[in-house]
Amino acid sequence: MIRRTTIAWGAVAVTAALALSACGGSGGGGGGTGAGGTTPLDGRGPITFATGKDTSGNLQKLVDTWNGAHPGEQVRIVELPESADDQRQQMVQNAQVKSDAFSVLNLDVVWTGEFAANRWVVELPQQQFDLQNFLQPAVESAKYRGKLFAMPFKSNGGLLFYRKDLLQKAGIQQAPKTFAEMSADCQKVLALPDAAGMSCYSGQYEKYEGLTANFAEAVNSAGGTIIDADGKPSVNTPQAKTALDTLVQGFKSGMIPKEAITFKEEDSRRAFEAGKLVFENIWPYQWAKANQTDGSSQVVGKFDVAPLPGISGPGVSTIGGYNMAISSFAKNKATALDFIKYMTSEQTQRSNLLATSEAPVLTKLYDDPELVQKYPYLPTLKASIMGAKPRPVVVHYGDVTKAIQESVYAALSGQKPTDAALSELQQKLQQLTQQ
Amino acid sequence: MTSTSTTEPLRAKTRSVPRHARGRRRGRAEAGRLAALLLSPTFAVLALVIVYPLVSALRDSLFSSGEQLDENGFVVQGDQFVGLRNFADIVRGAAATRFWNAFGNTTFFMLTTVAMETVIGMAMALVMHHALRGRGVVRASVLVPWAVPTAVSALLWRWMFASDGVINAIIGHQVLWTTEGWHAKLAVIVADVWKTAPFVGLLTLAGLQIIPGDLYEAARVDGAGSWRQFWQITLPLVKPALLVAVLFRILDALRMFDLPFVLIGNQKRSAETLSMLAWDEASNLHYGPAAAYATLLFFYVVVVAFLFVKLLGADVIGEARGRRAVGRRAVGRRAEDAPAAPPREEVVPA
Structure with missing residues (x-):
């Protein structure tokens, strides 16, 4: 009987101890992790x-x-x-x-x-x-x-995929080097009967990592930076404004189709393969997919690639x-x-x-x-x-990319004027990079 | 809840032992110890899977970690105690608008989806109950949405709500459903109701099946129309089952995560719920604020569930307790006979 009691209390005690030690366990995290600098890389095995x-x-x-x-x-x-x-x-x-x-x-x-x-x-x-x-x-x-x-x-690196066949039909010899050229080319191409129902250009503008990459490309292509060489945010510059204005204007004028605000890579890829886009900004994996002859692509052999178009400088891709x-x-x-x-x-x-x-x-x-x-x-x-530039190299990258997506998405979907979106972004990035 | 209800039958059984043993008081003390012994594994498991995470989340919500850099650009290790700062930041600091928006969304989704699901689920139950021919087929087909995993159904709906999707083709007008705005909320509500109305239907059907048929017969003899029969017989009698279903749906809706996350996307203000906020902070390594969001959500759920049980009298444990009391009295008379009613929760598919 005594034994049984002891076991019972023992069990209770174990339970309590388990709960307590469990609470304590999470508290001890961190502490001093090794010495700084280089640690010798030794040890061989699996x-x-x-x-x-x-x-x-x-x-x-x-x-x-x-x-x-x-x-x-x-x-x-x-x-x-x-x-x-x-x-x-x-x-x-x-x-x-x-x-x-x-x-x-x-x-x-x-x-x-x-x-x-x-x-x-x-x-x-x-x-x-x-x-x-x-x-x-x-x-x-x-x-x-x-x-x-x-x-x-x-x-x-990002590439500009374009419809070689349509450009040739419209009498255009070379892929556009700037957004302005691309817009002019589109006017010619979209006037063709073959291009009925097509849109000019798209990247990835859904609120996710791809939007950060596309915005970074635009800013870099306009000669600006999101975070400059000294680690200071720099989206309150005229270059950043030009970049965002170009994208917003693209949506307003219909150069970028309005559904592109929901595009991730796969959506824009499908749109290009279905023959709905003349130009598309995407990773090179599009090449093999668009050349698939299993019927999934309408544009087999009808496209080519070029460097991304610039805005007020040469086009810069995000790496x-x-x-x-x-x-x-x-x-x-x-x-x-x-x-x-x-x-x-x-x-x-x-x-x-x-x-x-x-x-x-x-x-x-x-x-x-x-x-x-x-x-x-x-x-x-x-x-x-x-020619590619990295996205901002920061410790709290998750917070930075979130802030960028928040402001840029608001501007692209017309909820905020570009000035307001960028000054808000500048402020947030300053807070995030101060730490 | 679960612990008390599962322990009851045990205690009832052990209590009957001392009859044949020595003194009544001593036997009771011994039985208590035996009960503690037998229950300790249960307590250990409960402490591990319920108490520990709760306490740990509470603790985390009072700390901050990994937010500062040293001069070489390395993250300063270790946790810092910040008291209630994480909570203060959430309710009136920089994150306040985002929190109250998510709080509003969560509440809005809970109210709208549960209301619609109750009505539609009730209708489904009535159809399933009455369908004579092909009854099995009707029941099985109604349950299909419930059987589809939420993330999969969210993906399915996302394709349907895509810019070139079938929904836009049907309404003949291009709505970008996954962009910010009321249409995003609507998309979430539609998908959620589609998926979970069958759950309400299933539980209500179980309630309908225990209503004796002679009640309706008597009502017909008295000249009550089917509308009157529904309001005066069906609804009052199915109410206990229906309320349990609604309570479960409310708890589910309050922690809604996967559907808006997959259907609309992360960080979309129009469809962001409290669980999504907690996830977002945790995945960005802000464990303090994440734990604070989770803790607030926990208290919110507790308060809503409490109010619901108190105000609407959802008989979640009351009924089981009543039956148990009866069972216990029976045990007093005959020791072997202690089939206390199984606790209600166990019947419900989680």
């Missing part, structure tokens, strides 16, 4: 590579090749969800519990600053990579405050892509570093491009005759990426 769902199917082959050559340092792919937000969330959670489950992280270019500032990824030894062989804008996206925290693995970084909490960091070197090597990048058509990060591959024959858009893409 590692993992955390990356978004591999839609190309080629990643496993690349890893298999590595595994064949490194029996003691096997790499296992940890496939995260397809959505970028979910990938980021899982990586953040993994970092917050200091888990060593993810060794190498495949970071979207815009997360790199956040992960570096939180010391979730370690600094990489710059001298061990031939950085001059890489696309410079891609390398810049992997740096935080001048230090290298990741290596570019895939790149991306996209992925950077590989090493988790601060990983074991076997030396193996991880070698694996990154392997994945960014010329051989790997070339075979990946051939298998997946994903934009490589090594400059010379863009001029390779064999590759250019297979992917005729490569030289244009290179020009686009070389």
